[in-house]
Amino acid sequence: MDFINSREFAKQLDSQDELNQYRDEFIFPKVNGKEVIYFTGNSLGLQPKSAKIYVDEVMDDWANLAVEGHFYSEKPWWDYHERFCQPLSEIVGAKPTEVGVMNTLTVNLHLLMVSFYQPTAKKYKIICEEKAFPSDQYMFQSQVHFHAKSVGFNPEEAIVEVKKREGENTLRLDDILQKIEEVGDELALVLFGGVNYYTGQVLDMKAITEAGQKQGAYVGWDLAHAAGNIALKLHEWNVDFAAWCSYKYMNSGPGNVSGYFVHEKHHNDNDLPRFAGWYGHNKERRFLMEPKFDPVHGANGWQISNLPILSMAPYLASVEMFAKVGMEKLIKKRNLLTAYLEFILSEIDAEVEGTTFEILTPENQTERGCQLSVYLHGQGRELFNYLMENGVITDWREPNVIRLAPVPFYSSFEDMYDFGQILRKGILK
Structure with a gap:
């Protein structure tokens, strides 16, 4: 034009x-x-103008039903999060069972790394971009220091950054793929921002995921600047895990809850560690207060605590708008x-x-x-x-x-x- x-x-x-x-x-x-x-x-x-309406619904239910709002409100609180699964799956290119909503972005990335960063003395390195968003940098640093002493590796060698070439503003895909191959058998995790927060560059997530997994590493994505902004096909790309905030392109309000993705290939892996909590337990048996954890099948099995309904209400208002438009x-x-x-x-x-x-x-x-x-x-x-x-x-x-x-x-x-x-x-x- x-x-x-x-x-x-x-x-x-x-x-x-x-x-x-x-x-x-x-x-x-x-x-x-x-x-x-x-x-x-x-x-x-x-x-969104509808955000206040959704929040007021919860406030009214709290006032009129109190604890019974968990089961008898128009949108019962005990399964409120399940209303996100279908629309979020369409936004990020996943199956509804592969997505969920909980916590905030960096909290979710830390929790997902319990499952997907399992370093050994020989396979412990993380590849990320140079000058990743500071929260991700702090997360990587704290994770490697947390594991280094007990596993037996040098934390100063664990984080491998892919740098931009001299005089260039963005990363080259070839440089990322070369670095993945170079680290090889020592590579435990690849975790980039899908869209670089500073330059706005969108990375080739499919190619990077394939390359990382070829080396036997898990591959995850911080989609803070990607979700609700670009086309994503997390299931098709075989991504292991991802997380995103909801308050940028998805308009949920300041510091609001995070979405996350766990590929279905991991849902039945009982050897995969995770930090468990009450809301990740079998939904049909949750109120039996059983001592042994029996995870919900799917991404919701990574839930821990019951959910901040007042925070989720404006996110649901926005997500339903996305569902209408596509x-x-x-x-x-x-x-x-x-x-x-x-x-x-x-x-x-x-x-x-x-x-x-x-x-x-x-x-x-x-x-x-x-x-x-x-x-x-x-x-x-x-x-x-x-x-x-x-x-x-x-x-x-x-x-x-x-x-x-x-x-x-x-x-x-x-x-x-x-x-x-x-x-x-x-x-x-």
Whole structure:
């Protein structure tokens, strides 16, 4: 499509957008009395209007039924989590029995590593990306130190990072595959972010999973920036495990519950260790208070505690919206919206002297999602502050990068045009 940098053209695209109606289903903050242009759905999604309705349902049931709400509310609390299995399976490309909801992201990754990081003195290494999200880095460090003394390996050698080549912004698949082969028999786990939080690069999860498993390692994925953003086929790709947060592209609210995936090939493996708890026990026998753990079949057998229903309610509101729309339509709009944003940036870059925008995110649409990470050569934090003061909510990352994530559920093409005009004024002021 030939784009035009004009309000009329942007409005035309919005009029042709079958998802444009969903913009009204979200609540936008305001700056100077005007709804913001919101680019930080990759950090915290906007609140769906239906979220309060779902939370109020739980509050009313608590008030009117108290403990009986576990069984007699319209959405009984004791199996509330099961309502997520079908819609989440469609979002991440899994079977309903392979997904669940519990805890928060890093907690779930730690718990899954109980099952899928079982180092020995000779097979103990973890491959990840250089400068993974800090929470993942801390997780890796603590896991290897936890195991190192009892197993007998050097923790300083356990974490193997794949680095970007000098002068390049993103990882090369060939370098990842080569590193996996190089580590070989010493490799216990491969765990990357499916979408890099800083650059927005989407990794080839299928190829990396195949390569890691070929070396006899487990392969897992942190899908914090992937779930609800890109096409996933976790079951088909034979991924061992994965986890994701729900508050970014899936709009569940700050710090809310995490989703997770365990491939069905592991469901009947009784030798696979896990940390057990009451809610992972056989559902039909849970209230018999039996002393021996009998796990629920499927991913829900990794549950531990009973569930934070008030936290899950807004997530369910959003997930049901995803179920109505489907990832295919969201991805179709995402690609067009992000391409238009990229065009707007190139237009402003050409108009204004003394500034160069370097887009760190891959140009290939199969290697990116909603996010464009833009290096502002010739500009500083003053431009970011100007954008924020003028109703463009974006994200600053050192040394000089803004991350722009136009979310297809609620971002419009006119937003992209307006952003370009504000950006231009901010540079010229």
